[in-house]
Amino acid sequence: MPPLRVLIADDHQLFAETLGLTLDFDERVEVAGSARNGKEAVRLALELQPDAVLMDLEMPVLILTASLSPEDAHRARTAGAAAYLTKGCSAEHVVGALVEVGACVLERADETESEVADVHQVA
Numbered sequence: 001m002p003p004l005r006v007l008i009a010d011d012h013q014l015f016a017e018t019l020g021l022t023l024d025f026d027e028r029v030e031v032a033g034s035a036r037n038g039k040e041a042v043r044l045a046l047e048l049q050p051d052a053v054l055m056d057l058e059m060p061v062l063i064l065t066a067s068l069s070p071e072d073a074h075r076a077r078t079a080g081a082a083a084y085l086t087k088g089c090s091a092e093h094v095v096g097a098l099v100e101v102g103a104c105v106l107e108r109a110d111e112t113e114s115e116v117a118d119v120h121q122v123a
Contacts, residue, residue, distance in 0.1 A: 003030040007050040009041035010034075011059055019054070057081070062101060064094065 006029055010016040016034050023029045032050040035041035038059055045053060055061075057080035065072065066087045073084045082104070083097040 001028075003028055004052060005030050005032040005048070005050045007032050007041065007044055007048060007053045008034045009038070009053055009055040009059065011036055011056065015056075062097060 006023060008016050008019055008023075008031060010019070013036065016036070020031045020034055023031050032048045033044045035044050041053065041055065041059075044050075061081050062083040062085065063076045063081045064085045064087065067073075068086055068088075076084045082101045085094055085097055
């Protein structure tokens, strides 16, 4: 049986590298690739066609589902979903949620770049 091909998607480089090394020790698993953000994860998933994706929920995740269950919405939010949208909502609502989450992601990326620059200046 061929090994399960896994894509790791995590914005914490040390954790992603450690997870990759850990998975490499098991012959049943092959690390197909590693992505540092959602855009790269999608690109690599399309390119590499992994069997599974291990993705950090701290990365922006929006749920779009037919489920109207308050329990499902609560579980998604508890798990870290940035938004829980039902398929009955308008396209405008979906786009608005995507833009809002995207703005938060870009703001967080700018803050991270600034922190990295500060660390390099101190070193």
